[in-house]
Amino acid sequence: MLLENLSYVEVEAYLVEKDIILIPIGSVEQHSPYGLIGTDFITAEAIAREVGRRMDILVAPTITYGMSQHHSAFKGTVTLSPVTLINLVKDIINSLLNQGFRRIIFINGHGGNINAVKTAFEQLKYENKPGIYEIISWFLLPEIQEMERDIFEDKNGFHATPSEVSVTKFLRPEAFETKPKEKKKIEKPDGYFPLSGEEFKKLYPDGRMESAPWLAKEKYGKLIMEEAVRIIIERVKEIAKKKLF
Amino acid sequence: MLLENLSYVEVEAYLVEKDIILIPIGSVEQHSPYGLIGTDFITAEAIAREVGRRMDILVAPTITYGMSQHHSAFKGTVTLSPVTLINLVKDIINSLLNQGFRRIIFINGHGGNINAVKTAFEQLKYENKPGIYEIISWFLLPEIQEMERDIFEDKNGFHATPSEVSVTKFLRPEAFETKPKEKKKIEKPDGYFPLSGEEFKKLYPDGRMESAPWLAKEKYGKLIMEEAVRIIIERVKEIAKKKLF
Amino acid sequence: MLLENLSYVEVEAYLVEKDIILIPIGSVEQHSPYGLIGTDFITAEAIAREVGRRMDILVAPTITYGMSQHHSAFKGTVTLSPVTLINLVKDIINSLLNQGFRRIIFINGHGGNINAVKTAFEQLKYENKPGIYEIISWFLLPEIQEMERDIFEDKNGFHATPSEVSVTKFLRPEAFETKPKEKKKIEKPDGYFPLSGEEFKKLYPDGRMESAPWLAKEKYGKLIMEEAVRIIIERVKEIAKKKLF
């Protein structure tokens, strides 16, 4: 059930029964020479839509651009400032609250979005807005992280991970025809966070963070995505049952 | 050439030869009981991608949410505030300028975005940023408006037009299975702009603005989209040739 | 009827009968060596006051400073940022709405103000404010543009036009004693908009945009101003009759 394909009359009917909506959010940022710039929103969108399909709940259009300042020294990265992202999220939630939605769940594909999105939630509560706001980052789910360790052992790393690359490979295999396949060394530099774009590039010169994206396979992607969908459905069910204050 | 499917290495190669990029921008807003909430970004995205495909130039991920405050009294509309949209556009352009892009063209599907996007352009120039920034609203192209008059005569109206509904029908025919088909009366109330959400709904109770969306047909959508693509290619070619100051 | 010359008691009496007010808005920016830095607010103010006088409606004090970033490389230009202009216009309208005004019409003398002023209108409607907000740019009225073609043929151009210079010459002849009279060449460079201050100066080195301000004459100014007043009165009458939502 994609919001974008409905008319307002259909949304009215939906809101009679449900007050929940999923919003995919990702980023437009480098994922090493091996991965797609759209990785984070492509994965979040696919997972959110599959959850929505199975649960018969509404999925809003994807927020494609996120907070990716640390990747900004690599070509093709497009980042919002944290403050812009806060306001974007606030405006979207405010509209949905005005429509009658009360359980607003961001399905997130990118770690850099988390602080800003949560700050937006807090700013809305500071302004006394009702409702449950949640951000579920699929790649941080303990079950996913366990699966990643099972498949990729200590080579999943933290960015351009074989896990997320596998999911995009499953979703868009044709986009990988032009990507490299050779292995590289995995460095584990002693860094800190956050980093500016230039600092990040010094520390991680090809954009990977301790990861082996060449290990990505479509079949892993299918498995990982299925597991993410399964777990998120459980979480969403819990949220759907909560009493509102 | 979708930015989202590239790696930063591929963007580096692109930037050696070209400095132009298209960014589709739409809205998430009611389009009467006949049209899709995603109409504006669905059309802008499809047109921009076809232009990009034929011209071999890069298309950035779609900005799905736009400035739709006047539709906010209808369920399913999600609007950014004008000021948020200004900052969103500014941040995106700033990132692209830092990457080396210099000709940044928004392919726009929604009239409500125009003032804010242009104000963002001006704010960037106030901050002495280089480059050409352009917004091309496909539905305002004179050639498109002429074609609309030819096909729909005086029934195209200004919102939920049979023209834009035709394009989405061509692109997503399955989404129209649940939409109504009967004709309604076309009212031409004496209003003013801009209007708040509540004011708009009083003036246009079912969300249409003097339009007959039931006239939409896939074959018209194909024609209109093809014409929009053809004209925009001409415009983009002109921009690609301009000397930068 | 100038607001500045009334007491609040007189404004109370006015508001019993009318809810309309005119606000002149201009800019402080170079108008080539031939024209006055104050051209845009001087013309807007004179036209608005004459409209107000003939229609017996209130004229607020002039907003002298506007958005002129593209002229900022020429001495004497003073520009607001677009965002400041948005907030200025919002605050002024908010005050007038609180007083009971409902039809608020900006009589504008400068193209650079338009996007920001309209964005301010939209931001107010986003905040659910009542009323009709309009911006009438006298130099963009079709009737004025036709008159300009009749008088100046293809030499009116887009900035420091003989049309606006004629109006200021009619209003302040003494200010032209120190201005040059010789003709220059009219260049028509292939540019783009918006431009930063430095970019603009490279493209238009003496501040004219394809115009021949030396053709300005007091008698033309009188004619043009009279026509602008006449047309704007018609527009204002229409606005005064509109039903409020």
Place this chain on the structure above:
Amino acid sequence: MLLENLSYVEVEAYLVEKDIILIPIGSVEQHSPYGLIGTDFITAEAIAREVGRRMDILVAPTITYGMSQHHSAFKGTVTLSPVTLINLVKDIINSLLNQGFRRIIFINGHGGNINAVKTAFEQLKYENKPGIYEIISWFLLPEIQEMERDIFEDKNGFHATPSEVSVTKFLRPEAFETKPKEKKKIEKPDGYFPLSGEEFKKLYPDGRMESAPWLAKEKYGKLIMEEAVRIIIERVKEIAKKKLF
């Protein structure tokens, strides 16, 4: 020497010799039933222009709207928010600094502007901007306050004072034909500052603050204005001589 009547070529010539400019700033606010809504900018403008004329220094267009929130419950008052005024002043000074001006003096007619204008000065210095920024409030000059005590004894009060009303009567006698002449009681309530619009009106129901505006006379206005001009010239001379850091 009014900036508005010059061309940029004339400003270039001025800047070769001088780096000083005066900017009149006032407000659009009630001044009791006896005084003009434009009192504060009318007086500031007239004084600044006379200073400029005698000293042969440049006077910028008047900032007509100021910070008048405490008068907002009276019809005709139009107020900027303090934050908007800060940004307005910052933008204007930034433009003038870019042009080469270094001594920027606001000639102020309204007490409510002072904190915001000074905060703008501080924000600019926080941003490491060069130059001397000064605000001279003519009605707070000790010499003027002494003259007010001489003429009006304890009846000058703090708003809609016979002093400022006299100056406007001198400048615009015709505007007083419709104003009342009868005396009222002078109340001295025990209040506090700042006050909101509604609080102010409760404390000062006809808009006067302990003043007797009916005592205003053109001849006093002439005297007071002359004295203000004289003193401000002395101050401006001192500023013109200061060494810049």
Place this chain on the structure above:
Amino acid sequence: MLLENLSYVEVEAYLVEKDIILIPIGSVEQHSPYGLIGTDFITAEAIAREVGRRMDILVAPTITYGMSQHHSAFKGTVTLSPVTLINLVKDIINSLLNQGFRRIIFINGHGGNINAVKTAFEQLKYENKPGIYEIISWFLLPEIQEMERDIFEDKNGFHATPSEVSVTKFLRPEAFETKPKEKKKIEKPDGYFPLSGEEFKKLYPDGRMESAPWLAKEKYGKLIMEEAVRIIIERVKEIAKKKLF
């Protein structure tokens, strides 16, 4: 070594050798009838100062007010908005960076501050600022949480915990003379986060979150604080050794 007790000459000497500084940050918010409104900054300040004393590193003045919107329905809570806290933290870090500090560590006593402080860090990096910025929340250290489980078993809860109350009891025993001692029931309602002030109060009517603050003892406070100091010293040592990018 308290920054507040030094002169700039002494700070110059410090900066020759070190570039690290600790900044305690807390909140002013209710901590149930059993705990102190200042709990979070009192504990953060005491811990930071002890760390600074033992390590001979500088401690800046305490940021007493934090982001406590969820406690705002209880008297005495004073909260910043998240956006204000972001700007406060940004300004403080910017000043310290300009002075030459490069390792800036917030010692935090309040969970509500974390998202905003981290967003401030990210905004600074978005603006390409150098340095390591860290927030260490003493109550979230795994070693502290283990100690809490050892001492208070499942009764520590999430707010007004016996752990933090013990530390304040150790630091300010006299403040507890007027506080109650009786036990209450521990509720574990099924809530969500974030909550507005009113929502929080409905869920947690006396301000505790699943905690038994009556279990607090000075001797536990001494133990917990000592452990926090010990662990934070280790963390700070690691940060002090990191290579800057």
Place this chain on the structure above:
Amino acid sequence: MLLENLSYVEVEAYLVEKDIILIPIGSVEQHSPYGLIGTDFITAEAIAREVGRRMDILVAPTITYGMSQHHSAFKGTVTLSPVTLINLVKDIINSLLNQGFRRIIFINGHGGNINAVKTAFEQLKYENKPGIYEIISWFLLPEIQEMERDIFEDKNGFHATPSEVSVTKFLRPEAFETKPKEKKKIEKPDGYFPLSGEEFKKLYPDGRMESAPWLAKEKYGKLIMEEAVRIIIERVKEIAKKKLF
């Protein structure tokens, strides 16, 4: 009565009887080689707490950081931007108003805070907030300035004054063991205000402004503080008696 040592239950009891609260505000800025970086908040805090103690009124936690941009070229100075300080003060007052406080008095130790704090008051009143907001700068009290002239004659100056240094010496004698004692020359340069950090340092190379901080003595500090407390108590009593509008 320190807010930080109370529980919300105790604040509820207080608010039944009183609606007044004191908030100390200072700065973190150089005070020459002779004085403490914390001078302004240390003095404000001590004075406010003594006033609170004697009057049995509540004292909120100290706002340690203030607006000190002009001192920013000296190591150890940490400054908020004026705009951040405005928002900080607004948020704090808004919280206190929501709690039922109506007389909110800032006890100020730093001149640089005054414009921003007053602008915050005005912005709140622009937003129609109730209550009395006051800032009392102890060092600007006429009685204190007279005492300073009596003790230090013409050597008190304007920054790092022997008066404020005496008060800190009285409060924290141990902090002065490492400070110099020798006399320096007192310069009276012809400057202007405000100044940027670099400009200030050029004008006042060791951070003093026409002052002789070596004259500071504990006994003077005791006297001055006692007088400040005495006078402020009188002022606070007046405020406590005022009728609210």
